[in-house]
Amino acid sequence: MSEAPAPDLSTSDEFLLNVGPQHPATHGVLRVVVTMDGEVVKDLQPHIGYVHRGLEKLFENRLYEQIIPYTDRTDYLSAIANNWAYVSAVERLLGLEIPKKVEYIRVLMAELNRINSHLLWLAAYGLDMGAFTPFLYAFRDREEITVMVEEASGGRLTTNYFRIGGFTRDLPASFFPHLQKFLRRFGRAVDELDTLLVENAIFVARTRGVGVISRERAISYGMTGPCLRASDAPLDVRREMPYSIYPSLDFEIPAGRNGDTWDRSWVRIEEMRQSLRILRQAAEGFPEGEHRVRVPRNLEPPAGEVYSAVEGPRGEVGFWVVSEGGRKPYRVKMRKPSFSNFSALPEILRGLKIADLVAVMGSLDLVVPEIDR
Amino acid sequence: MQVRPVDPAAQVSIEPSALRDALTFLRDEGFDFLVFVTALDRPAEGVIELVYRLFSYAARVPVVVRVRVPRDGGRVPSVCDLYRTAEWHERETAELFGVEFSGHPDPRRLLLPDDLEGYPLRKDFTHPNLKPLPEVSAE
Numbered sequence: 001m002s003e004a005p006a007p008d009l010s011t012s013d014e015f016l017l018n019v020g021p022q023h024p025a026t027h028g029v030l031r032v033v034v035t036m037d038g039e040v041v042k043d044l045q046p047h048i049g050y051v052h053r054g055l056e057k058l059f060e061n062r063l064y065e066q067i068i069p070y071t072d073r074t075d076y077l078s079a080i081a082n083n084w085a086y087v088s089a090v091e092r093l094l095g096l097e098i099p100k101k102v103e104y105i106r107v108l109m110a111e112l113n114r115i116n117s118h119l120l121w122l123a124a125y126g127l128d129m130g131a132f133t134p135f136l137y138a139f140r141d142r143e144e145i146t147v148m149v150e151e152a153s154g155g156r157l158t159t160n161y162f163r164i165g166g167f168t169r170d171l172p173a174s175f176f177p178h179l180q181k182f183l184r185r186f187g188r189a190v191d192e193l194d195t196l197l198v199e200n201a202i203f204v205a206r207t208r209g210v211g212v213i214s215r216e217r218a219i220s221y222g223m224t225g226p227c228l229r230a231s232d233a234p235l236d237v238r239r240e241m242p243y244s245i246y247p248s249l250d251f252e253i254p255a256g257r258n259g260d261t262w263d264r265s266w267v268r269i270e271e272m273r274q275s276l277r278i279l280r281q282a283a284e285g286f287p288e289g290e291h292r293v294r295v296p297r298n299l300e301p302p303a304g305e306v307y308s309a310v311e312g313p314r315g316e317v318g319f320w321v322v323s324e325g326g327r328k329p330y331r332v333k334m335r336k337p338s339f340s341n342f343s344a345l346p347e348i349l350r351g352l353k354i355a356d357l358v359a360v361m362g363s364l365d366l367v368v369p370e371i372d373r
Numbered sequence: 374m375q376v377r378p379v380d381p382a383a384q385v386s387i388e389p390s391a392l393r394d395a396l397t398f399l400r401d402e403g404f405d406f407l408v409f410v411t412a413l414d415r416p417a418e419g420v421i422e423l424v425y426r427l428f429s430y431a432a433r434v435p436v437v438v439r440v441r442v443p444r445d446g447g448r449v450p451s452v453c454d455l456y457r458t459a460e461w462h463e464r465e466t467a468e469l470f471g472v473e474f475s476g477h478p479d480p481r482r483l484l485l486p487d488d489l490e491g492y493p494l495r496k497d498f499t500h501p502n503l504k505p506l507p508e509v510s511a512e
Contacts, residue, residue: 049484056469057493061505219405219430222458233430240433307382307408307426307435320426322413331494335409343461372484 028368081312117313166292222340225315231259
């Protein structure tokens with residue numbers, strides 16, 4: 001959080017521009033200090049930590065099962081992915097065998113969550129770029145997903161849904177009729193959003209060739225998710241470190257060619273289409289069975305450590321859980337995609353115009369609480 | 374009855390002086406993705422154990438590199454030039470655990486306020502707002 005040393009402004013035409021911590025384009029509380037030369041961004045200093053809550057310290061003082069709701073609140077747009085990464089780490093510590101049905105429900109929920117998150121990104125990004133209409137369309141579609149998630153979990157955003165070993169209750173009877181209705185309609189809705197925003201001529205003019213990062217640099221910055229895949233790198237945790245039932249599902253990993261702002265947007269649209277394919281297959285092959293395994297009331301995993309990662313909407317969400325025995329973890333490290341994705345911002349923005357700042361930052365799809373944790 | 378859970382990642386423990394050579398070697402062998410850098414406080418042994426998790430996209434294998442440094446005045450060379458993402462991870466680890474990354478290009482605090490004293494993720498860290506959880510009786 002310390003201030004960066006200010007550049008010497010007495011001998012040049014450069015000046016400093018402060019964006020944030022309260023700024024509509026930062027989508028949360030973060031600040032970037034831009035060194036400008038006229039309209040050109042010479043350098044950029046990100047400042048984070050405004051919403052650092054010390055969650056990793058807090059976890060060391062909580063029982064294993066008490067940690068789940070906190071993971072929701074690190075990234076309020078992908079509560080499911082965070083639940084899943086944490087819960088699966090503890091399950092592996094305990095050596096639990098997870099029933100097939102639980103895995104199916106988790107995949108269904110994770111893919112709905114991915115679409116939900118990408119829709120919110122599209123809505124907010126449209127607003128950033130001066131397009132209001134896609135916002136209304138995206139929220140209409142989001143509502144359908146939110147209702148399904150609410151019926152199953154009781155929550156709309158921070159769902160606190162997953163449990164160690166499965167779920168508290170089975171999916172409600174109304175879930176599959178709603179899902180079928182959604183699947184029938186949403187394919188057309190994605191095409192609509194695609195033409196409304198991403199294929200829009202003004203949008204293309206503002207994003208094509210802007211904010212390019214190469215594959216090598218993106219990997220070196222630890223970027224994951226759509227931000228990495230836009231740079232011609234079809235790398236996805238669901239393929240690279242397969243988990244759950246993903247190996248048995250047929251879907252593609254879309255990748256952009258140029259690594260620019262437009263590719264980062266297009267990849268997310270394409271991912272929504274792939275998520276639809278996954279949802280169809282998971283709904284078709286949905287098995288009968290138990291929605292949980294019985295776990296002891298007092299969870300005491302044996303000493304050991306596990307790193308468990310899932311592909312969240314923003315990239316690799318990983319939890320590294322270290323147990324020394326006992327009912328509380330010795331250490332929990334959260335590996336969050338926005339942290340690494342955001343660290344590449346100075347490199348992407350250097351040399352661009354100030355008007356590109358909002359376009360590039362929005363395309364990284366940052367969620368600030370998960371940067372600060 | 375219970376088996377110690379095993380992380381499938383290969384674990385390598387090395388001396389701090391060998392860290393840069395080891396990570397350079399691993400990077401050139403295809404471990405191009407530094408997943409995270411963090412640490413563990415081991416007060417009983419008087420050490421901070423640094424943990425670097427790497428992943429090779431080409432081979433689809435992870436590897437974990439561990440370095441132990443003393444709690445007082447622990448210091449390791451920075452690997453920012455090998456992995457760009459290390460810059461923020463090292464800044465975070467430095468302020469939370471009190472380890473120095475020598476040669477770091479920008480060793481300012483990253484997340485914590487400037488006036489906070491101590492290293493929060495050490496086990497002996499105390500703060501007026503940090504209260505222990507009431508003990509739950511075993512049933």
